[in-house]
Amino acid sequence: MNWKDYLQEFKKHTEMCVSYAKQYTDDIDFPDEALCSLEFEDARNEMSKDQKIKYIGGRLLTRAQLESLSVERAAKLTYADGKIPRWVNLYVTGKSKTNTYITVVPSKELVSDSNQTMNFPSGTKHFQIGLGANYAKT
Numbered sequence: 001m002n003w004k005d006y007l008q009e010f011k012k013h014t015e016m017c018v019s020y021a022k023q024y025t026d027d028i029d030f031p032d033e034a035l036c037s038l039e040f041e042d043a044r045n046e047m048s049k050d051q052k053i054k055y056i057g058g059r060l061l062t063r064a065q066l067e068s069l070s071v072e073r074a075a076k077l078t079y080a081d082g083k084i085p086r087w088v089n090l091y092v093t094g095k096s097k098t099n100t101y102i103t104v105v106p107s108k109e110l111v112s113d114s115n116q117t118m119n120f121p122s123g124t125k126h127f128q129i130g131l132g133a134n135y136a137k138t
Contacts, residue, residue, distance in 0.1 A: 001084050001114045010075035013090055013127040018100045020129050021092040030092070030100045036074035037093075038066040039105040056080050056106065074104050083110035084126075086117055093132035103132060 014034045022028045038055075049064040057080025069077070078085055085106035094101040111117060117126035 001082065001112070003079060003082075005114075006079055006084050007072060007075050009127065010078075010088075011071055013088075013129060014071050014102055017090045017092055017102055017129040021100065021131060024131065027095075030095050031098055033099050034071055034102050035099045036069045036071055036102045036104050038069065038074055038077060039103055056085070056108070056110065057083075078104065078106045080110060083112050084114070084117065085109065086111050087126060087128065089128045089130070091130050091132040 014036065015032075018030050018032060018034055021030050050062050052060040052062055055061045055066070056078055059077070059080075061077070066077070078088065086109045087107045089105040091103045091105070092100060093103045114126065
């Protein structure tokens with residue numbers, strides 16, 4: 001998949017994630033501007049923010065480099081040499097006066113063709129959107 005198409009899809013789904021949060025929570029005051037944090041199995045481990053981990057595409061990044069990212073930067077870090085994650089989950093996890101915070105959880109498996117993408121449980125969507133635990137309805 002080319003970068004331009006992937007970025008367009010990534011942006012569209014972060015916007016949908018913010019809209020979803022506005023629609024399905026009691027709090028409709030979510031700013032349209034999103035900041036993303038990238039989750040990754042290795043990044044969740046107890047480690048200092050300066051310790052480097054191997055991320056998508058073999059990039060060596062610190063935990064701090066995976067937090068409070070623009071939507072475009074988050075997309076760029078999940079795109080490597082024309083390859084994209086097989087699936088990407090997006091969750092609204094917080095907000096401030098100016099930003100809605102979205103946690104992005106990409107698959108470690110990269111594919112070069114968008115027809116190879118999928119998501120769970122449906123097995124059909126590349127991007128899955130939802131609400132973080134802070135906003136789950138009981």
